[in-house]
Amino acid sequence: MQRVILTALPGLLALSVVAQTSKPLVIAHRGASGYLPEHTLEAKVLAYEMGADYLEQDLVLTKDDVPIVMHDIHLETISDVARRFPERKRADGHYYALDFTLAEIKQLRANERINPKTGQPVYPRRFPVGHSSFQIPTLEEELQLIAGLNQTRGRKVGIYPELKQPGWHRQQGHDLSRVVLPILRRHGYITKADPCWVQCFEVDEVKRIRSELGWEGCLLLLTGAGRRNPDGSEAEHWFTPAGLAELAKFADGIGPSLGAIVTGRSKADRKVTDLVSHAHAAKLAVHPYTLRADELPRWADSMDDAHQVLFGDARIDGLFTDFPDLAVQWLSAHGKR
Secondary structure (H helix, E strand, C coil): CCEEEEEEECCEEEEEEECCCCCCEEEECCCCCCCCCCCCHHHHHHHHHCCCCEEEEEEEECCCCCEEECCCCECCCCECHHHHCHHHCCCCCCCEHHHCCHHHHCCCCECCCEECCCCEECCCCCCCCCCCCCCCCEHHHHHHHHHHHHHHHCCCCEEEEEECCHHHHHHCCCCHHHHHHHHHHHCCCCCCCCCEEEEECCHHHHHHHHCCCCCCCEEEEECCCCCECCCCCEHHHHHCHHHHHHHCCCCCEEECEHHHCEECCCCCCCEECCHHHHHHHCCCEECCECECCCCCCCCCCCHHHHHHHHHHHCCCCEEEECCHHHHHHHHHHCCCC
16 A cells, blocks of 8 residues: 655645555556557557556647647657658658647557658567557547546556656747646646656756646656766766655656666676665655566566566566556566556
């Protein structure tokens, strides 16, 4: 069960939810993206039925300020935009979602992620590119879908929205966070008791979400796989006891890459780091990303092996995975569901 910790903040007393539980969370990374094109509604339904606890929504804005669910600020890796709107790319060669209205986005056909230079799928054994018909959903459409499934299936699966490059959006004259948070509140995601974690890589934006924008729900800082976060901040600072204590003043958890949890180039030399224990000491949850059956970390020889190390040895609180069914199966088999 969750422990609710009272944490003193300057000027107020705030509730901090620490998800150090006997039931680790399975977070469907872009839905069941190992089986269906990422972030499509179909991938979210499949992940829901596989037993995921949370479904992730990466969010960017359209030209008319509608939040849509897709991982990149560019469209060419997950849609047929280059074929439908060949003249709409910017000078850098990218097709930006922010340059298209929602009506135009809805004309696109979503597909499995490709390398735009070669046109080949990034993960060749996944859903065939060009097969069937998928769309890029809006945040509103996905929230309605999840609410409907929760009603008809009798479960309470949560959401895990990520604000993608909000600093870049503001440079372009659009405020992603200010658009998204009211939508979440309108759908009943308001406090830390509600099944919603908001995540972002940008430290200043996470602080802004908590303070200026008044978000009272669960909040997580994502940290980069390298030495620096995408916003230029030092990722490794947040892995130290001092950094984690600082983070706990404005967030409820940290989302590091798997390499920050377990190091090693093979199973023989792998080592669990102290990050999880230090984060727990600061009353922070740890939800690392991303476990993939078709791109295993070098320190694991199977998904079962990886689950054992992450859930059993490192004692993480939740896991982003493209294959939520495999995580659910492992946790169930080991009495953690």
